[in-house]
Amino acid sequence: MSAPALAPPAPPDQAQARAETRRERKRRERLEERDATIPVELYGLRQGTVTLLTACCVLFAAFTLVPIVWMIINSTKTQANIFSSFGFWFARPFEFFHTFANLFRDVDGDGTYARWFYNTVLYSVVSGVGATVLAALGGYGFARFEFRGARLLFAVVIAGLLVPITLVVVPLYLVYAKVHLINSIWGMIMPSMVTPINLYLMRTFVELSIPRELLDAARIDGASEARIFFRVALPLMVPGLMTVLLLSIAATWNNYILPLIIFSTNNLFPATVGMGLWLQHAGNSGDTNLFPLLVMGGLVTIIPMIALFAILQRYWRGGLLLGSAAN
Amino acid sequence: MSSSTEVIAPARRETAARRAPGGRRSAYARRRGRSGLAFVTPFMIVFMLFMIVPLIYAIYQSLYTTKLIGGTTFSGFANYSTVLRSGPFWGGVIRVIIFGGIQIPVMLAIAFFFATIFDLGVAKWGRIFRAIYFVPFAVPIVVSSLMWGFLFDPAYGPFNRFMNAIGFHNFNWLSTNLMVPAIIIIAIWEWTGYNSIILYTALKSVPRDVVEAAILDDTPLWKIILRIKLPLVRPAIILLVFINTIGAMQLFIEPTILNNYQAGVVTNTWTPVIDIYSTAISNGEYQLGAAMAVVLAVVIIAISVASLVFRNRRREFT
Amino acid sequence: MSAISLEKLTKVYSTGVRALDGLDLDVGDGEFVVLVGPSGCGKTTALRMVAGLETISGGTVRFGDRVVNDISPRQRDVAMVFQNYALYPHLSVAENIGFALTNKKIPSAERQRRVRLAAEILGLSDLLNRKPAHLSGGQRQRVAMGRAIVREPSVFLMDEPLSNLDAKLRVQMRSEVLRVHKAIGAATLYVTHDQVEAMTMGDRVAVLHGGVLQQYGTPRELYGRPANLFVAKFIGSPEMNLFEASVSGDELVLGSQRLTLGPAETVLAPYRGRKVIAGVRPEDLELGGGAGGAALGADVRVVEMLGSELHVFFAIDAPAAAASALAATAGEAEAGLLTGQTLGGVARLDPRSAVRSGQRVTFRVDPGRLHFFDPDTGAAVR
Numbered sequence A: 001m002s003a004p005a006l007a008p009p010a011p012p013d014q015a016q017a018r019a020e021t022r023r024e025r026k027r028r029e030r031l032e033e034r035d036a037t038i039p040v041e042l043y044g045l046r047q048g049t050v051t052l053l054t055a056c057c058v059l060f061a062a063f064t065l066v067p068i069v070w071m072i073i074n075s076t077k078t079q080a081n082i083f084s085s086f087g088f089w090f091a092r093p094f095e096f097f098h099t100f101a102n103l104f105r106d107v108d109g110d111g112t113y114a115r116w117f118y119n120t121v122l123y124s125v126v127s128g129v130g131a132t133v134l135a136a137l138g139g140y141g142f143a144r145f146e147f148r149g150a151r152l153l154f155a156v157v158i159a160g161l162l163v164p165i166t167l168v169v170v171p172l173y174l175v176y177a178k179v180h181l182i183n184s185i186w187g188m189i190m191p192s193m194v195t196p197i198n199l200y201l202m203r204t205f206v207e208l209s210i211p212r213e214l215l216d217a218a219r220i221d222g223a224s225e226a227r228i229f230f231r232v233a234l235p236l237m238v239p240g241l242m243t244v245l246l247l248s249i250a251a252t253w254n255n256y257i258l259p260l261i262i263f264s265t266n267n268l269f270p271a272t273v274g275m276g277l278w279l280q281h282a283g284n285s286g287d288t289n290l291f292p293l294l295v296m297g298g299l300v301t302i303i304p305m306i307a308l309f310a311i312l313q314r315y316w317r318g319g320l321l322l323g324s325a326a327n
Numbered sequence B: 001m002s003s004s005t006e007v008i009a010p011a012r013r014e015t016a017a018r019r020a021p022g023g024r025r026s027a028y029a030r031r032r033g034r035s036g037l038a039f040v041t042p043f044m045i046v047f048m049l050f051m052i053v054p055l056i057y058a059i060y061q062s063l064y065t066t067k068l069i070g071g072t073t074f075s076g077f078a079n080y081s082t083v084l085r086s087g088p089f090w091g092g093v094i095r096v097i098i099f100g101g102i103q104i105p106v107m108l109a110i111a112f113f114f115a116t117i118f119d120l121g122v123a124k125w126g127r128i129f130r131a132i133y134f135v136p137f138a139v140p141i142v143v144s145s146l147m148w149g150f151l152f153d154p155a156y157g158p159f160n161r162f163m164n165a166i167g168f169h170n171f172n173w174l175s176t177n178l179m180v181p182a183i184i185i186i187a188i189w190e191w192t193g194y195n196s197i198i199l200y201t202a203l204k205s206v207p208r209d210v211v212e213a214a215i216l217d218d219t220p221l222w223k224i225i226l227r228i229k230l231p232l233v234r235p236a237i238i239l240l241v242f243i244n245t246i247g248a249m250q251l252f253i254e255p256t257i258l259n260n261y262q263a264g265v266v267t268n269t270w271t272p273v274i275d276i277y278s279t280a281i282s283n284g285e286y287q288l289g290a291a292m293a294v295v296l297a298v299v300i301i302a303i304s305v306a307s308l309v310f311r312n313r314r315r316e317f318t
Numbered sequence C: 001m002s003a004i005s006l007e008k009l010t011k012v013y014s015t016g017v018r019a020l021d022g023l024d025l026d027v028g029d030g031e032f033v034v035l036v037g038p039s040g041c042g043k044t045t046a047l048r049m050v051a052g053l054e055t056i057s058g059g060t061v062r063f064g065d066r067v068v069n070d071i072s073p074r075q076r077d078v079a080m081v082f083q084n085y086a087l088y089p090h091l092s093v094a095e096n097i098g099f100a101l102t103n104k105k106i107p108s109a110e111r112q113r114r115v116r117l118a119a120e121i122l123g124l125s126d127l128l129n130r131k132p133a134h135l136s137g138g139q140r141q142r143v144a145m146g147r148a149i150v151r152e153p154s155v156f157l158m159d160e161p162l163s164n165l166d167a168k169l170r171v172q173m174r175s176e177v178l179r180v181h182k183a184i185g186a187a188t189l190y191v192t193h194d195q196v197e198a199m200t201m202g203d204r205v206a207v208l209h210g211g212v213l214q215q216y217g218t219p220r221e222l223y224g225r226p227a228n229l230f231v232a233k234f235i236g237s238p239e240m241n242l243f244e245a246s247v248s249g250d251e252l253v254l255g256s257q258r259l260t261l262g263p264a265e266t267v268l269a270p271y272r273g274r275k276v277i278a279g280v281r282p283e284d285l286e287l288g289g290g291a292g293g294a295a296l297g298a299d300v301r302v303v304e305m306l307g308s309e310l311h312v313f314f315a316i317d318a319p320a321a322a323a324s325a326l327a328a329t330a331g332e333a334e335a336g337l338l339t340g341q342t343l344g345g346v347a348r349l350d351p352r353s354a355v356r357s358g359q360r361v362t363f364r365v366d367p368g369r370l371h372f373f374d375p376d377t378g379a380a381v382r
């Protein structure tokens, strides 16, 4: 009799319980990390030293944050105030929204920031996803198959790490001129999809986290190679995929020299090249009213990347670079 | 065994695939090999088209010269001899070597210092510090150069004002003499956090019981860090030296951007990549630019190989 | 006076896990004490608290009459051999062994003398220039011991030092470890999960379970007079047979069978008319009924020939010890495992005995060799 009466409140309770456990898991992980690190006293450090070291950390954190804080503060200022007011404090009038709105307009005839930003997102996401797909397939192939020429092919790719990008970018421009890829977004996206480091990271990840026996077991069960890849390997590759995705997106997001060379239409520029152009004009002509836009543009450019890293950081496996599965 | 296998075997010597007892690859192994090839093919095709082809094309182009009158002709190593005898080009190479020679050790020292602090768990809020230090990695170099350009600006940058306020009049961070140090500061800002996190990961993989054994042996902290942990993360440090060197040799964005705050310091030949860019793209002498790029690649590869040789000679453990 | 004494030693990790609960233990001068228990029972935790590597949540650790709770492990003068040896991978064998001495600023000549001596004791003299990566498991283990003994410590701790070796080497190293222990004479606390290792090596053995000390005594005491069901089950292989029984008059009722108790009867007086758990070691079952003991009829299920002895698995109609009783000492998982296992037991017989599976046999049991345990608490009834 009382059971039905009690039933309705159950779902929210359950939801809360689930939220609890997630928080509890975080807590437990933190506590376990604490238990797993050697207590500082055992090193024979005095409290004074600990304080000093913490102070060093604070100092370097301040150094790291200075330019970003400067940018945040100055994104609220007028052009005149950027020049004349104290750099690390706010000054009236509060121009943040006005400047932000200007990002959507073509202020000086060079182009619209919003357009460049859109291009950046487009190039980064498409090439990031493409790079991840290629690296996943290739890394898996190199890590778990033996075939003629595998070593040679892999060595060639790794040697690519040593090749300066300029050695590729300059001739790319010449090749593009021949095949009409100048001012084509694919001219930007395709080369961004084949970073040797991605293949190396993915192969390392597969070698460390997907046992051969698992794949052999699936083969004995009669699964096709494609099915094994998609149903068995891929789900286990998620942290590696996320790391590669993050790195590829960041690399394209930050890329400057390739778009600088292959694009001559302002409309195709990514944000980095567009802002470079603005800065050049501001420097050359003294057109300083572009400065608030540059500050704001810089801020808008970095925020999505910081957010992306923050969101995906639990998948981040920087240790792959060292050939270990640690994060 | 039949003679046919004798003929086939040498051609296939390079393959690591398992063979059937008869010395021939089994049909199964061949099928597996084919699927392996299928997996790597997409990457390899794009890699070939957008990396290898341009590379070969660059080398090919570097052997030709285009004249206003007479068109394009094969000129052998003429472009290379121009590059090798170009004072400004080597001046740029030396500049980036000096830049890297200072920036990389300083940055790695700072990075190792903080990685050690994180690893020891000495500082409170280690997670927060790690997150903060990593932020610059997410900032495009164009943007970080832009920010630092504002901070260093000779006319109104807060850093110059600060130097003026403490008595250094007419101080200019972006002057001819200070441009390299200024870029070193920027590069340290950009890369220390990333390097520090990588080193932290490496330090974390030093087994806990090894450190505890050292503690029971009454080893002083400095000795635990320098005599036990440092040698154990040396492979990671070498890798980072390697990566950072390749990056430093290609210095381009920071000086290009800073040039807009202080005209005249960063010349067209200030770094090799700037030189290549202005030669090949701005001046249109792309064959000469290609030759410069090849020479730069050789310099980078030489430095990398030298460091690898150094690493192998000193290898003590695996 | 004991070299090491632990009093109510307790560890609660910050996750809330109570890894060790009120451990009392003393190790005499030059004594070799083994701490044994299943994995996760808190052995390593206890050892690490003695070393000073883990903070103490409660209780005291004394070396001699000195309380060392707040003394840094650096000053405790303990040497420890870790389960994974914890060798310095980048240092040679000689450097590994001599590392602690460099910290003590011992002159190089003296250091080398001591390193050579330790290497000699351990048979490492030819390997002094090797790196750990180029040593076999057994050699690494010796280096770890060498690193500990050069320090001439007053307290010697070892955490499962043999568990990473293969079975044959493990047996060989047991006597090796004891020989080294005799040579240096330091009070030693030795941790293992292997009861055979504990029984063969320890002067005294402490059985730990769920962070709680079950029994502390000589191997003979543990085997002959287990304090509770857990110790009875844990020590000895094959395990002691345990049956749920009831006491009726001067007889023990085991399913449909009745065993005459004889002199053991007085001990069981409080259990008259109630249930009790009766235990008998496999070697205390002898083939053939009749004279001088109670008889137990059984159906042979499986016969295992080991060469030197015969293990005869049999069934009787008495229920195996109930889950509740074992849970009292053994924890739930363990209890499930124990009851699930048998509705009978095993006897250890002369290999020449003619026993076949399917056969009906009668075992003779000396009632004096029976062990009794309280079904609720699991404690031995004596």
Ligand SMILES: Nc1ncnc2c1ncn2[C@@H]1O[C@H](COP(=O)(O)OP(=O)(O)O)[C@@H](O)[C@H]1O
Residues within 6 Å of the ligand: A032, A035, A036, C013, C014, C015, C017, C018, C019, C037, C038, C039, C040, C041, C042, C043, C044, C045, C046
């Ligand atoms: N650093 C730690 N943090 C939290 N719990 C721990 C930690 N170390 C051990 N434990 C827990 O304490 C109990 C005893 O562990 P341990 O002493 O390592 O057992 P044993 O060495 O006997 O196998 C286990 O339940 C284990 O999970």
Ligand SMILES: [Mg+2]
Residues within 6 Å of the ligand: C043, C044, C045
């Ligand atoms: Mg343990």
